[in-house]
Amino acid sequence: MSSAAQSLPIEISSLCKAYGPVKALDDVSLNIAAGEFLTLLGPSGSGKTTLLMALAGFMRPDGGSIRFGDREMIATPPHKRGLGMVFQSYALFPFMTVAENVAYPLKIRGVSKSDQKTRAERALDTVQLGGYGDRRINQLSGGQRQRVALARAMVFEPQIILMDEPLSALDKKLREHMQIELKALHQKLDATVVYVTHDQREALTMSDRIAVVNHGRIEQVETPERLYRQPHSFFVADFIGESISLPVKVANDTAQLNGRVLKSDLPIAHGSGGHRLVIRPELLEVTSGAVPETANDLSGRVNDIIYQGDSVLVMVQHDSAGQINVRVPANRAGQTGLPSKGEQIGLALHPEDTIIVPEHVS
């Protein structure tokens, strides 16, 4: 696609929406850079879709501001916002052909018939559906429909594209394939993308930054890696990736687990309701001998070993902290010296992996 249109930044500030006593959007502020791929990630009912619908103009907020570039959009009707949109249900028009669907945004913008044709064909080529223009929607598979919806959303070169869980109806394999494809497509297009999903892995795979939404508020906005390694709250730590957590006592910026000081390189975020140590099973190290002085010692007795194909989950009973899971890769390196049931093993949690988060963000 040519980049005639420059992508636009989005500036959301103090956006509020209440449905009775429920705050669907609770004073949400978020800045999205031009050309960024930002994902709104959260469980169902968190308010992520409400936020997207507010951006699209289908939901009227109670107050706040939405700016695309330097234009205030809060009261602009949806059809004048100039957005590309992809829906969870694809929302393709069943009585039109593939090409007519893709050309729809051009047709209503008064683009000439011949231009409509060439641009629709080019958009279909971009999503690898060249030559499918004359097909009917009901002749396409789920993945192909998704691509048509994408082509339709980008054919008029919008500066902003909104996507509402566009891959959730696809099976796992196709979904993972489309994630990579979408990411590559975004790099080709000059458009700001706001993407909604409840799938943390999808968010980690595709996004420049992820905004974690919970109870109508944004808990944290970060790049995938920092979000995973340095969550700011227990909710974020728990929602993203696999983890187990243990309650810890925090005083003077040091945390104690059952009376032993935890060594951590990561800052301890402040909040309310106590703190928890978050342990990611794949970040623990099984040591052959004693746990080195520099690391936190979580050694225990092996309770059970579960084979999961790509990895092996070792369940370790710690004397005081309870059960701790360790994930060991199922390759040769991981298998050498795999412990057996009932064996006492050393478990090291290194300071750079020692995540301590508050129960709630303040």
Next chain:
Amino acid sequence: MSVAETYEGAVTHQNASTLKSEERRESMTFFGLSLPAVLAILVVVFLPVFWLSSLSFYNAAGELSMENYARIFESALYRRTFVVTFQISIAVTVICVLLGYPLCYWLTKVPDRTAAILMVFVLVPFWTSVLVRTYAWLVLLQRNGIINSSLMSLGIIEEPLQLAHNLTGSIIGMVHIMLPFLVLPLYATMRSVDTDLVRAAVGLGSSPRGAFWRVFFPMSLPGLFAGIVLVFILSLGFFVTPALLGGGKVQMLAQRIESTITVYSNWGAASALGVVLLLLALAMIWLMNRVFGLDKLFMR
């Protein structure tokens, strides 16, 4: 391969014959279940229709002839009846669409609870006898009925309007009786239109009005078509309402058939009229399917 299998000349899968007979038994059960309905339709619908139709090919003397059909095409009176029947049916259908489409659209926009209550208002008259409703309209529309007396006491009109015992009365009564036949299929279709489709159209830049005409309206056409066919075909053969509200001035086909039998006892002529009506109705269905058929809508 075992000896037995070779002997039968084909590979026999384990339990194949048991499974096959099981399948046969199942399909026999389904056939048995539908048999009473099939027989009933055969005896109650097809045989009488066939027998009545056959009457049309005999003249008054009981000889085989096309006399009855020839009369339909030669007689100005009969031609007039056909024209009036079609005119009334078309008028009723058009008015039903003009009233019913906005009503259905509005019903899809109000909250579900409200829509359910409003649907009751559509359905209660639907469950009431046609005869009762027709007499009710007679009470409302007659010379000194509620409508005329109200309009006169308000000073809007000086002379009572001629609302009953004519074409106007027939059409008002028929529209009221036919409206649910349009509303029910149309509303069901409109309800099933994915709201995301209209949202997508608006989100991609259509004005709300453009999205309605380009997306919602085409999606509602199958229901509208079904409603139009129902109303039109039912109107073609309608008897009670035009007979009572038309006051003898409106002669539709069904009334002509009735008088041919009761007044002239000419079964052959009545039968010929019925056959022509049936063929016309079938032709109309075929034609309408050609004009805005479902296949056209989805398989262009």
